[in-house]
Amino acid sequence: MIKTAIVTGATSGIGRATALMLARRGYNIAITGRRLPLLQDLCREIEKTSGVESYILNFDIRDKLDVFDSYDMLPDSWKKHLMVLVNNAGLALGDDSFEMCDDNEWDQMIDTNVKGLLYISQLVSNTMKQNGFGHIINISSVAGRHIYYGGNVYCATKHAVDAITQAMRVDLLQYGIKVSSIAPGMVNTEFSTVRYRGDIERARKVYEGVKPLSADDIASAIEFIVTRPDHVCVNDMLIMPTQQAMPYYVDRHTK
Ligand code: NDP
Ligand code: 8X3
Numbered sequence: 001m002i003k004t005a006i007v008t009g010a011t012s013g014i015g016r017a018t019a020l021m022l023a024r025r026g027y028n029i030a031i032t033g034r035r036l037p038l039l040q041d042l043c044r045e046i047e048k049t050s051g052v053e054s055y056i057l058n059f060d061i062r063d064k065l066d067v068f069d070s071y072d073m074l075p076d077s078w079k080k081h082l083m084v085l086v087n088n089a090g091l092a093l094g095d096d097s098f099e100m101c102d103d104n105e106w107d108q109m110i111d112t113n114v115k116g117l118l119y120i121s122q123l124v125s126n127t128m129k130q131n132g133f134g135h136i137i138n139i140s141s142v143a144g145r146h147i148y149y150g151g152n153v154y155c156a157t158k159h160a161v162d163a164i165t166q167a168m169r170v171d172l173l174q175y176g177i178k179v180s181s182i183a184p185g186m187v188n189t190e191f192s193t194v195r196y197r198g199d200i201e202r203a204r205k206v207y208e209g210v211k212p213l214s215a216d217d218i219a220s221a222i223e224f225i226v227t228r229p230d231h232v233c234v235n236d237m238l239i240m241p242t243q244q245a246m247p248y249y250v251d252r253h254t255k
Contacts, residue, residue, distance in 0.1 A: 001081075002028065003081050003084075004029070004082050005027040005029055005030070005084035006030045006031075006057070006084070006120070007019045007031055007088060008089035008116075008117075009033055010029075010031035010032060010042060011039060011042070012190045013187070013191060014088055014187060015088040015089065016215065017215035017216050018086050018088065018218070021222065022222075025227075027083070027084065028078065029053075030055040031043070031054060031055070031056060031057065032070075032089065033089070034060050036058050039056045057070045057073075057074065061116030061117075064119050067116070067120055068119070080131065081131075082134060083135060084135050084226055085124045085128075085137070087120065087121060087137065087138045087139060087161075089112060090112055091109065091112055091195070092143075092195040093105035093154075094197070095195065097149070098152045101153065106153045110156075113154075113158065113160070114160045114161065118164065124136065125177065128175065128177045129172075132176055134177045135180065135226060136168060136178070136179045137180045137226070139181070139184070140183040142185045142244075143155045144158030144160075145183060148247040151247065165181040169235065179233075180235060180236065181236050182218060182221055182236075182239065183236070183237065183238045183239070184213055184218050185212075186207065186212040186250075187214065187218060188213070188214060189215050192204075210243045210250055210251075210252055210253075
């Protein structure tokens with residue numbers, strides 16, 4: 001049976017690992033992100049290693065018109081078999097105390113993590129509604145459960161993702177669309193390098209003395225979620241490294 005999936009933010013980290021996992025599971029994969037060369041590399045890897053088809057949706061998820069136009073270009077044959085959307089694109093910028101923050105960075109986090117997720121989800125929900133099936137998986141965060149010092153607006157965006165997940169699950173129930181969320185703790189990806197605006201040394205310190213989760217660990221969790229039988233929906237998963245209990249409770253073994 002033909003089945004297709006869309007993974008947002010597939011140029012690195014969790015999104016990339018998830019796209020490769022879904023390809024191995026036999027899904028034709030539409031991948032999104034801003035960095036076109038990385039999307040092209042991933043397409044080549046998907047097609048070489050899994051033999052499924054891939055499709056590039058190259059947009060900045062903050063740009064509503066671009067998201068709408070790009071999705072419009074996705075062939076109907078892909079939309080007709082659209083089983084899975086993984087809403088993964090997102091970022092944190094900075095960890096400054098509230099009064100010191102750059103409001104442009106607030107805009108970027110809110111526009112990406114919340115509004116971008118809403119734009120693509122609404123388009124896909126309408127397709128899934130017509131199809132009569134589908135599964136949307138939102139990548140939230142431990143930051144959507146706990147507030148920590150300097151997390152302010154990033155935490156707010158992930159609390160919003162949790163609220164939107166619950167709202168979508170209620171509203172889309174009538175169409176047989178499953179809605180799940182995964183809230184990871186520390187995952188070693190480009191996340192911290194982006195958060196610290198390219199400061200690799202500062203990003204490295206985040207994981208000092210800790211074995212963090214890998215992008216593949218989260219892709220495995222998504223694999224578990226999408227392979228449940230039709231009548232089972234995993235609503236929510238909170239996944240942490242063994243050495244982390246909450247955002248700021250980390251047992252570091254620094255020798
Ligand atoms: P990465 O930085 O490795 O990946 C982020 C992805 O999001 C990239 O593919 C990036 O693509 C995409 N993205 C960011 N901004 C935009 C934009 N404006 N338009 C389109 N795509 C965008 O980080 P992770 O893999 O760790 O992050 C994935 C998700 O997981 C995020 O939502 C993050 O909040 C969440 N998360 C991460 C945790 C961690 O510790 N790493 C823990 C908990 C949750 P490109 O730059 O090419 O546009
Ligand atoms: C990323 C995890 O703890 O940096 O969402 O907020 S944390």
